[in-house]
Amino acid sequence: MKQAKLKVATCSLAGCFGCHMSFLDMDEAIIPLIEKIEFDRSPLTDIKSLSDCDIGLIEGGLCNEENQEILHQFRRHCTILVAVGACAINGGVPAMRNHFSLQECLEESYIRGLGVVDPQIPNDPELPRLLDKVLPIQSAVMVDYFLPGCPPPAAAFLEIINAVLEGRPPQLDYPNRRFD
Amino acid sequence: MNRRVVIDPVTRVEGHGKVTLLVDENNQINEARLHIVEFRGFEKFIQGRPFWELPLVVQRLCGICPVSHHLAAAKAIDQIVGVDQLTEGALALRKLMHFGQVLQSHALHFFHLAAPDLVFGFDSDIARRNIVALIQNHQTLALQGVRIRKFGQQIIEAVSGKRIHGIAAVPGGMNAPLSADKITPFKAQVDDIIEWCEATIATIKTLFLSHRDYHEAFGATESNFMALSGEKGQLELYHGDLRIIDRRGNEIRRQPSDQYRALLSEQVKSWSYMKFPYLSHLTPETGWYRVGPLARINVCRYIDTPRAERCRQDFVSTLGAPAHSPLAYHWARMIEALHCAEAIKNLLHNPALLSNDLLGQGTRQQQGIGVIEAPRGTLIHHYEINGQDQVTMANLIVSTTNNNQAMNESIRKVAQQHLTGKELTPELLNLIEVVIRAYDPCLSCATHAAGKMPLRLELQTSDGKIHSALQRNSDGRLHNAG
Numbered sequence: 001m002k003q004a005k006l007k008v009a010t011c012s013l014a015g016c017f018g019c020h021m022s023f024l025d026m027d028e029a030i031i032p033l034i035e036k037i038e039f040d041r042s043p044l045t046d047i048k049s050l051s052d053c054d055i056g057l058i059e060g061g062l063c064n065e066e067n068q069e070i071l072h073q074f075r076r077h078c079t080i081l082v083a084v085g086a087c088a089i090n091g092g093v094p095a096m097r098n099h100f101s102l103q104e105c106l107e108e109s110y111i112r113g114l115g116v117v118d119p120q121i122p123n124d125p126e127l128p129r130l131l132d133k134v135l136p137i138q139s140a141v142m143v144d145y146f147l148p149g150c151p152p153p154a155a156a157f158l159e160i161i162n163a164v165l166e167g168r169p170p171q172l173d174y175p176n177r178r179f180d
Numbered sequence: 181m182n183r184r185v186v187i188d189p190v191t192r193v194e195g196h197g198k199v200t201l202l203v204d205e206n207n208q209i210n211e212a213r214l215h216i217v218e219f220r221g222f223e224k225f226i227q228g229r230p231f232w233e234l235p236l237v238v239q240r241l242c243g244i245c246p247v248s249h250h251l252a253a254a255k256a257i258d259q260i261v262g263v264d265q266l267t268e269g270a271l272a273l274r275k276l277m278h279f280g281q282v283l284q285s286h287a288l289h290f291f292h293l294a295a296p297d298l299v300f301g302f303d304s305d306i307a308r309r310n311i312v313a314l315i316q317n318h319q320t321l322a323l324q325g326v327r328i329r330k331f332g333q334q335i336i337e338a339v340s341g342k343r344i345h346g347i348a349a350v351p352g353g354m355n356a357p358l359s360a361d362k363i364t365p366f367k368a369q370v371d372d373i374i375e376w377c378e379a380t381i382a383t384i385k386t387l388f389l390s391h392r393d394y395h396e397a398f399g400a401t402e403s404n405f406m407a408l409s410g411e412k413g414q415l416e417l418y419h420g421d422l423r424i425i426d427r428r429g430n431e432i433r434r435q436p437s438d439q440y441r442a443l444l445s446e447q448v449k450s451w452s453y454m455k456f457p458y459l460s461h462l463t464p465e466t467g468w469y470r471v472g473p474l475a476r477i478n479v480c481r482y483i484d485t486p487r488a489e490r491c492r493q494d495f496v497s498t499l500g501a502p503a504h505s506p507l508a509y510h511w512a513r514m515i516e517a518l519h520c521a522e523a524i525k526n527l528l529h530n531p532a533l534l535s536n537d538l539l540g541q542g543t544r545q546q547q548g549i550g551v552i553e554a555p556r557g558t559l560i561h562h563y564e565i566n567g568q569d570q571v572t573m574a575n576l577i578v579s580t581t582n583n584n585q586a587m588n589e590s591i592r593k594v595a596q597q598h599l600t601g602k603e604l605t606p607e608l609l610n611l612i613e614v615v616i617r618a619y620d621p622c623l624s625c626a627t628h629a630a631g632k633m634p635l636r637l638e639l640q641t642s643d644g645k646i647h648s649a650l651q652r653n654s655d656g657r658l659h660n661a662g
């Protein structure tokens with residue numbers, strides 16, 4: 001009997017997509033991999049809403065209320081939740097705005113910016129409310145694994161997926177566990 | 181009574197964007213609004229940081245084209261340390277990594293992102309329209325895409341130490357040369373890459389012409405175009421003047437790129453975190469313009485590598501100049517990929533890549549402006565510093581921002597062409613995705629990246645009441661959610 005494929009969902013919150021790109025940096029190894037896993041909701045597919053998954057990979061921290069909502073959805077639906085990369089783990093570069101007030105940051109871009117016409121801070125109801133600080137995801141949910149790096153190397157993604165497939169703890173040694 | 185139609189790509193769920201259509205009583209679409217819901221605040225939070233950090237920090241705005249941000253910032257800080265002219269070695273290394281970057285990003289954009297639409301059809305089963313299905317059903321094509329991207333990423337890694345967010349550029353130059361043994365494997369592979377890029381152009385041409393009228397009219401909107409331009413008007417990705425042509429192809433401005441402020445203004449609108457740049461001598465309504473592969477192919481007079489130039493001539497004689505169809509972006513994109521592969525081949529034989537003479541020196545300046553052609557279009561970085569080397573001002577106009585109004589116009593056009601009455605159809609959902617993907621909004625500046633944008637479509641009255649909604653589910657099926 002053919003074994004059921006491992007279901008993997010991914011999303012990018014306040015991140016740069018570099019972690020997703022690093023996942024694709026496994027290159028040709030994606031071909032045998034898609035024999036063993038299938039993607040659920042992910043920027044790699046057209047699938048919108050999340051169903052129950054084995055692994056959820058979260059790139060990026062929390063910078064607005066929508067990020068929080070998605071993160072909780074992922075926690076509810078994923079057996080194993082992985083914080084992928086510096087942004088998810090400690091806020092990363094987006095969290096550099098925590099040194100300033102949100103208002104100062106908005107004013108710099110939309111009021112005081114060079115060459116700005118019709119200065120105003122965007123406030124349409126279609127825009128989700130920004131959080132005062134950018135936060136790591138473990139501030140809001142329980143996280144099962146942390147994959148450090150900016151971004152983590154492709155081999156680290158493969159290791160965590162293979163470990164889950166084989167039912168063993170992941171083994172992340174240098175250079176796959178690195179922080180740059 | 182005005183109605184609003186809200187199209188909510190999971191970008192909302194990804195936190196990146198959604199679309200509202202404003203409809204009048206005759207069901208005519210007055211306006212399309214692509215809401216960008218991401219805000220980072222870079223211009224503020226970089227203040228106080230030492231300027232040499234810029235290339236490292238700012239590339240983390242976009243993991244799809246980090247090298248473009250790395251190099252735009254590097255060009256700006258070259259000026260701060262007073263270096264106008266890089267050493268031959270530093271310039272060769274920077275160009276090599278930049279060509280590698282445009283090549284890998286174009287491969288990602290076309291093969292991983294857009295090809296499934298074109299190969300399977302805009303209205304094919306969405307469960308299949310993704311890279312996984314492309315690998316399963318068209319393994320040769322998909323594998324070539326994976327390998328072209330890999331080649332570009334490996335070039336970047338050879339120069340900067342990492343495929344994503346490496347360290348290479350320093351103020352006034354580069355930090356290390358290449359070694360001969362690193363170059364050898366690329367020399368062995370580059371001819372295949374060139375072949376595959378050229379073959380892909382032929383595939384795109386065939387697909388495009390198979391429904392020519394439909395593809396050409398799809399979301400088509402006439403506009404001005406802006407791109408860097410080489411001295412003789414050749415396609416230029418690293419450095420040149422800003423050249424702007426109007427909708428008929430006439431040059432309306434040509435200026436050194438550090439004078440961008442004389443050319444461009446940015447309008448703020450309440451409904452998007454992305455600003456709306458336009459040509460300052462015109463109005464926001466008439467002065468918007470497009471950037472990116474289509475703009476560059478339209479703006480350039482020729483390409484200085486032979487195979488890409490032949491393909492450009494074929495493109496121009498088939499579609500006319502300037503070409504306006506958004507779907508022609510994909511065709512132009514792969515012509516550029518071919519150009520990058522050819523340019524990489526030439527550079528691999530340049531002994532300057534091995535030179536240790538990598539740093540220039542000059543007289544200290546208070547500001548720097550770096551402009552580069554990123555994969556998705558002109559990218560502008562502008563910084564000022566104080567006497568303690570700290571950044572005091574940052575102004576960034578990223579590629580996708582330059583295309584902001586263009587994306588709104590093309591979405592409006594597609595909706596006009598395909599929204600019939602009050603009927604929200606799955607087809608309309610798909611088609612709006614397709615046209616956004618032609619530009620590939622690097623919304624954050626990356627957004628749906630490798631992605632497909634699932635949608636939620638809402639029909640609203642002007643007071644915001646939802647009449648009906650259509651939503652795509654996790655099994656890929658559509659259902660009425662209203």
Ligand code: SF4
Binds near residue numbers: 059060084152344345
């Ligand atoms: S951890 Fe690094 S690569 Fe990943 S999203 Fe954050 S900045 Fe990008």
